[in-house]
Amino acid sequence: MQQGASANIRKPEGLQGRGIIAEIKASRIEFVISVPDITTSEGLLRPLSQATTPRLIRVCKEDEGVGICAGLSYTGRRSLLLIQQTGLLDSINAVRGVAVEYGLPICMMVGLLEKEPGVPPTQSRRYGVRIVEPILDAMGIAYHEIEADADVAKIRPAIDEAYAKSWPVVLLIGKRPSDGRHDEA
Amino acid sequence: MAVMMKHDECLRVLARHVTDADIVLPVYSTAFEWVDIRPHPLNYLSHGAMGLASSHALGLALGRPDKRVIVLDGDGSLLMNLGSLVTIGAEAPPNLHHFVCQNGTYEANGGHPIPGRGRVDFAGFARSAGYRAVHEFSDLKIFEQQIGAVLSEPGPVFVDLKITPSGPQERDYTRLHGPHVRKAFRDALATL
Numbered sequence: 095m096q097q098g099a100s101a102n103i104r105k106p107e108g109l110q111g112r113g114i115i116a117e118i119k120a121s122r123i124e125f126v127i128s129v130p131d132i133t134t135s136e137g138l139l140r141p142l143s144q145a146t147t148p149r150l151i152r153v154c155k156e157d158e159g160v161g162i163c164a165g166l167s168y169t170g171r172r173s174l175l176l177i178q179q180t181g182l183l184d185s186i187n188a189v190r191g192v193a194v195e196y197g198l199p200i201c202m203m204v205g206l207l208e209k210e211p212g213v214p215p216t217q218s219r220r221y222g223v224r225i226v227e228p229i230l231d232a233m234g235i236a237y238h239e240i241e242a243d244a245d246v247a248k249i250r251p252a253i254d255e256a257y258a259k260s261w262p263v264v265l266l267i268g269k270r271p272s273d274g275r276h277d278e279a
Numbered sequence: 280m281a282v283m284m285k286h287d288e289c290l291r292v293l294a295r296h297v298t299d300a301d302i303v304l305p306v307y308s309t310a311f312e313w314v315d316i317r318p319h320p321l322n323y324l325s326h327g328a329m330g331l332a333s334s335h336a337l338g339l340a341l342g343r344p345d346k347r348v349i350v351l352d353g354d355g356s357l358l359m360n361l362g363s364l365v366t367i368g369a370e371a372p373p374n375l376h377h378f379v380c381q382n383g384t385y386e387a388n389g390g391h392p393i394p395g396r397g398r399v400d401f402a403g404f405a406r407s408a409g410y411r412a413v414h415e416f417s418d419l420k421i422f423e424q425q426i427g428a429v430l431s432e433p434g435p436v437f438v439d440l441k442i443t444p445s446g447p448q449e450r451d452y453t454r455l456h457g458p459h460v461r462k463a464f465r466d467a468l469a470t471l
Contacts (some may be wrong), residue, residue: 125341151341153334153368154362161331161363166336168323168465173338193325196461 107242111137111271114240117249118148119167123201125166127159128241129152131178133205140174147175156181159193163200163271164192167228172257174248175202179226186229193232200262201253211269215239230264284419286380287445289314291353292423293378298350300471302339305351306332307387309380310455311448312353320467326456331357333367333377340372340434343468347430349376353394353403355385360403367435368409375434377405382442387450396437405437416443 115138118126126148128139143150153159159175166173182189182204193200209215209223218224230237236255238248249265256263294317297303299446304323307315314322323339326332336350357379369376375400383396390441393399412432416439429438454460456464 096301106444117446120359149341151366153366155360157331158334158360158363158366159326162333162338162341162366164327165335165340167338168468169339169342170469171342188328192331193327196325196327259430278304 098125098141105246106240107244107246109137109240109242109267109271111141111273113246114138114249115145116122116265117143117160117246118174118203121172121174121250123172123253125149125151125162125171125173126176127153127162127173128176129153129156129159129178131176131181131205131207133178133207133208133209133266133270134176134203136273138203140273142176148237157182157185158186158190160192160200160252164196164198167200169200169233170232172199172253174202175200178205178207178209179222179266182226183222183229186233189235189262194235198258199255199260202262203265203267205267209268211218211241215266215268226266232252235262235264237264237266239266239268282418283441283443284417284422285445286382288419289380289416289422289440290316292348292419293351293426294295296427297326298347300345300346300424302348302468303351304332304336304339304342304349304354307468308351308444308448309353310350311450311464312445316371320463320471321471323464325461326448328407330355332358333360333431336377337363337367337370337372340375344372344374346471347374347376348372349430350375352377352379353386354379354381354383357401358393364404364408364410364437368405370408371409371435373411373433376430376436376438377410377434378438378440380440380442382444384444396466402437402438402439405439410435410437412436413439413451415439415441
């Protein structure tokens with residue numbers, strides 16, 4: 095299910111949080127539902143928490159967010175679940191039942207905790223990172239790796255496709271996006 | 280609080296106060312009672328995973344602030360998602376009414392007791408989570424007298440219903456999870 099990502103180790107490049115947020119807004123996302131994640135904390139969640147749109151909903155546990163996104167989807171309002179891969183793993187049954195078996199457009203942006211920059215997730219030394227894409231493959235869920243500014247252009251088409259097909263999608267954030275004050279490239 | 284209400288009788292009283300415009304999310308044994316008592320396309324029956332009904336309800340309440348959203352949770356289900364009380368309390372949707380049908384058991388899974396049966400204080404949880412109003416009912420006559428006013432209060436409102444099972448149920452889960460159920464809900468919501 096992987097779409098548009100290199101299978102080889104690549105030189106780490108810059109990834110700006112503001113570019114990702116611009117694509118989230120351009121994707122007509124009205125609600126971001128989140129449990130804090132260290133990978134996306136400063137570059138994404140912090141600025142999103144200071145903005146009025148999209149509306150940020152802080153949840154206690156990631157599977158709550160799957161339910162909230164499902165409810166919103168029936169009302170025609172778009173949402174994004176911003177979490178860490180540990181939260182995705184914890185929510186597998188909710189994703190299975192709500193997103194896959196019911197065929198709902200649950201859009202997830204998932205920070206890959208401790209993934210090495212430039213290393214494909216499946217080649218990470220971290221077990222918790224390495225297993226994410228094979229699990230998504232087994233579940234039939236599309237995913238996209240976002241690790242450089244050039245990858246940001248994948249976001250809007252991925253979200254549009256999720257809503258058009260009524261099917262979940264996962265956007266894997268492979269490094270800490272810069273917060274506009276520091277360049278981490 | 281010693282008196283308990285019979286499950287189906289309690290739901291029949293509630294149904295008399297639910298309007299055609301309301302969205303209702305019943306779970307498990309309550310859902311099987313409810314679809315017979317109030318068959319309606321705005322019954323939201325497919326929650327995908329145990330415990331998530333209150334989270335689906337929050338999404339619906341946020342997405343359709345013009346509609347009253349009533350979730351009929353179970354005590355076992357709510358124990359699986361206690362954090363949702365805190366999230367709902369924080370977001371404070373004025374159109375969300377959250378009922379828990381407290382019978383102390385996992386009724387749809389063999390009738391085993393919930394952890395902490397008889398000691399868990401769901402109303403106390405909701406109160407400390409920030410619900411705007413919290414009620415407890417164990418007497419059907421009092422519930423009948425007050426439910427109209429309770430449903431008129433701005434949410435989030437939490438209502439703990441102390442109930443006893445109404446008897447054996449025939450549980451055809453396709454009535455809850457079939458794709459036709461979700462399509463009917465989606466179509467109805469789009470037109471109302």
